[in-house]
Amino acid sequence: DTGVSQNPRHKITKRGQNVTFRCDPISEHNRLYWYRQTLGQGPEFLTYFQNEAQLEKSRLLSDRFSAERPKGSFSTLEIQRTEQGDSAMYLCASSLRERGRGTEAFFGQGTRLTVV
Amino acid sequence: LAKTTQPISMDSYEGQEVNITCSHNNIATNDYITWYQQFPSQGPRFIIQGYKTKVTNEVASLFIPADRKSSTLSLPRVSLSDTAVYYCLVVSNTGGFKTIFGAGTRLFVKA
Numbered sequence: 625d626t627g628v629s630q631n632p633r634h635k636i637t638k639r640g641q642n643v644t645f646r647c648d649p650i651s652e653h654n655r656l657y658w659y660r661q662t663l664g665q666g667p668e669f670l671t672y673f674q675n676e677a678q679l680e681k682s683r684l685l686s687d688r689f690s691a692e693r694p695k696g697s698f699s700t701l702e703i704q705r706t707e708q709g710d711s712a713m714y715l716c717a718s719s720l721r722e723r724g725r726g727t728e729a730f731f732g733q734g735t736r737l738t739v740v
Numbered sequence: 741l742a743k744t745t746q747p748i749s750m751d752s753y754e755g756q757e758v759n760i761t762c763s764h765n766n767i768a769t770n771d772y773i774t775w776y777q778q779f780p781s782q783g784p785r786f787i788i789q790g791y792k793t794k795v796t797n798e799v800a801s802l803f804i805p806a807d808r809k810s811s812t813l814s815l816p817r818v819s820l821s822d823t824a825v826y827y828c829l830v831v832s833n834t835g836g837f838k839t840i841f842g843a844g845t846r847l848f849v850k851a
Contacts, residue, residue, distance in 0.1 A: 628783070655836050655837070657836070657837050657838070659841075664843070665843060666825075666827055666840075666841030666842050666843055666844050667784065667841045668841070669838050669839065669840075672836050672837070672838060674836070679836070680836075680838060713781075715783050715784075717783070717837060719836065719837050721836075722833070727831050727832070727833065727836055727837045728774070728786050728789065728837075729786070729837035730786070731783025731784050731785065732783050733781070733782055733783050734781075734782070734783050736781070
């Protein structure tokens with residue numbers, strides 16, 4: 625399977641614990657995005673990388689959240705001191721930088737986080 | 741970022757054509773109109789993209805008027821498996837995939 629891969633698919637954690645999610649993008653894609661989706665809502669942009677550089681972060685990304693993309697390959701999203709409001713589906717997507725068209729992003733299946 | 745407005749939900753029957761209209765009044769020159777489909781517990785999946793006039797692929801058509809302030813996704817002869825949420829997005833050709841999804845349109849196809 626050469627699509628975007630996310631691990632784990634599901635994570636249940638106790639409030640206050642730290643969690644880390646991993647995303648492996650499509651190999652030739654230089655851009656990687658994290659989105660968060662709560663039930664009944666569309667995905668919300670969190671942050672994106674071009675290669676290893678984090679180019680933009682949403683105000684939704686509080687200081688408890690940190691994302692990295694070492695060497696421009698896979699990415700990790702860490703949430704420290706989780707809160708119940710962090711419960712959501714965390715989606716990763718990747719794309720190529722293309723000219724002459726709008727960006728087409730390919731999404732993974734997401735990591736569903738439940739904070740109890 | 742340009743926001744979009746689309747109906748919250750639509751119902752249809754198998755075999756019918758479904759048209760979902762989206763408005764995007766603040767679309768910029770560099771923006772493309774892009775539609776995604778999402779099934780429960782899966783990530784969104786690209787359906788079609790266009791800049792102006794009409795675009796057609798193997799699953800859908802996209803109609804965009806000259807002013808580009810709206811667009812219509814057309815799904816020919818829907819089946820039960822087309823039951824999903826459909827998102828209309830405005831995506832730049834320069835700023836990556838930073839976009840606003842909104843709540844999308846929940847399409848329910850009945851037998």
